[in-house]
Amino acid sequence: MFGKVYDIFVKVAIAVLIVLFFWWLLVGAYSKDAIGTVSDWISSLSTFLTLIVAYKAYKAAPNWLNQKLDESALTQATQIISRDLYQYRKIIEAPYNEINNFVMLKDLADENEDVAPYLYEFMQKFRRFDDIIHQISEQKSKIEGDFVALHKMGWALEDNAYDKYKNLNKSTSKLQSNYSSIYSLIRIYDKFMEEDNHLKASNVKSKIYKLCDMNYELFNKFDECFQLFFHHSKHIPLYFGGKR
Incomplete structure (x- = not known):
């Protein structure tokens, strides 16, 4: 006009x-x-x-201005999905690998073979995962914050992608909780051993074994959710429902 x-x-x-x-x-x-x-x-x-x-x-x-905002949003979305999520997975995978190695050694041991050396080595290594367990929380919060920022720019995850992202977060939380519990039990085990309370230490050791055995299933669920979200679309913009 x-x-x-x-x-x-x-x-x-x-x-x-x-x-x-x-x-x-x-x-x-x-x-x-x-x-x-x-x-x-x-x-x-x-x-x-x-x-x-x-x-x-x-x-x-x-x-x-709208064109510039769309370009900025696309760049940020690409970084989250193509870079940040992969780094996130690597952080989560590190404790899993250590636990899985221990479980394999434990399960392969003969009934008469003492698994204590394997447990000792595993606990020595897992004590160093305290920072990594915290990094999982930090990275999870960062990615969530980045998606919120995209939402404010008009780029909200479309419903199917959002459901897959929620499932990914749930599976991550369960896996992280398992890591944290194993770490805490190792510290409790150390305390009982220092007090020469072998009965309580043995009970804690059984709980560590149980949590370690759960690790494989929990990680597989996480990996399944990760793959479902990551392969939601071959084109990053299709993860989002557009400006709403």
Whole structure:
């Protein structure tokens, strides 16, 4: 609508300028006052035309800003799904691998073979996973915050992708809880051993075995949820329902 008005105005302005030009030639070619009047008209029309151009640029600005926001959102979404989630998985996988190695050694041992050396080695290594267990929480919070930021930019996860993301978070929480419990039990086991309370230490050891045996199933569930979310679409924008 504005474009049509603008075109009409330009045509009218040109017609007025032509009339003023001939008027200046026929009536006031040698009159300083007339020349001044014509100059004032031309200056006023030029100023108004400049305002029209500026207004058109102002009206086009929201489209430009929206395009920039979409580009920024796409970049952030690509980083979350293609980079951050993979790094997240590597962090989660590290404690799993250590637990799984111990379970394999424990299960392969003969009934008469003492598994204490395997347990001791496992506990020595797992004590160093305290920071990694905290990193899982931090990375989980960061990714959630990034998705919230995308939502505010108009990029909300579409319903199916959101459900898969919720399932991923649930499976992650269960796996992390298992890691934390094993870590806590190892510290309790150490305490009982220092007190020479072997009966309580033995009970704690049984709980550690039980949690370690659960680890494989919990990680498989996490990995299944991860793959379902990650392979939701081959195109990052299709994870999102658009601007709502």
